[in-house]
Amino acid sequence: MEAPQSTPTTASPHFQFPDSDLIIRTRDRVDFRVHKSLMSFSSRVFRDMLTLDNITPPTSSTHVVDVSEISSHMEAILRYIYPLPSPVIQSLDQLVVLLEIADKYDISVILIAIEDFLLINTLWKKDPIKSFGLSKKFNLKRWQAVVEPEIVK
Secondary structure (H helix, E strand, O other): OOOOOOOOOEEEEEEEOOOOOEEEEOOOOEEEEEOHHHHHHHOHHHHHHHHHHOOOOOOOOOEEEEOOOOHHHHHHHHHHHOOOOOOOOOOHHHHHHHHHHHHHOOOHHHHHHHHHHHHHOOHHHHOHHHHHHHHHHOOOHHHHHHHHHHHHO
16 A cells, blocks of 8 residues: 655745745645745744754754645745735735734734834724724734724714
8 A cells, every 4th residue: 555645845936045944834835945044033933943943953954844824824924024025915804814923923023014004004994893902912002092092983
């Protein structure tokens, strides 16, 4: 009896740096070839994962980290970390996903960028109560200061 074939991976078209030393593999089996130093600098969670991994170094020079996110969400997150255009946010639901991932991996630059986006955008006005809850949940104080007076009216 043959061993089951593993699902093949595909490569992200935007994140395939030739000098990468880290592969982030998403739930839908897309590989993002990125840089450990940049991921460690941007995310305390990645820094801790990669530091622990250095205790018992892998046999190859490229580390592979499997994450539970899908590729479209990981691409959006990496667009904030690397100097690429930020993803286009069109709904509060999309925003919630990005906030949750940024919180999960402790990537403060994304939380700040999303809060900056919300301060100049009226997307939150479609559901001010949900927006207020999100501002509280993710400790976005500047955004909360804008939303709170609107829901009190």
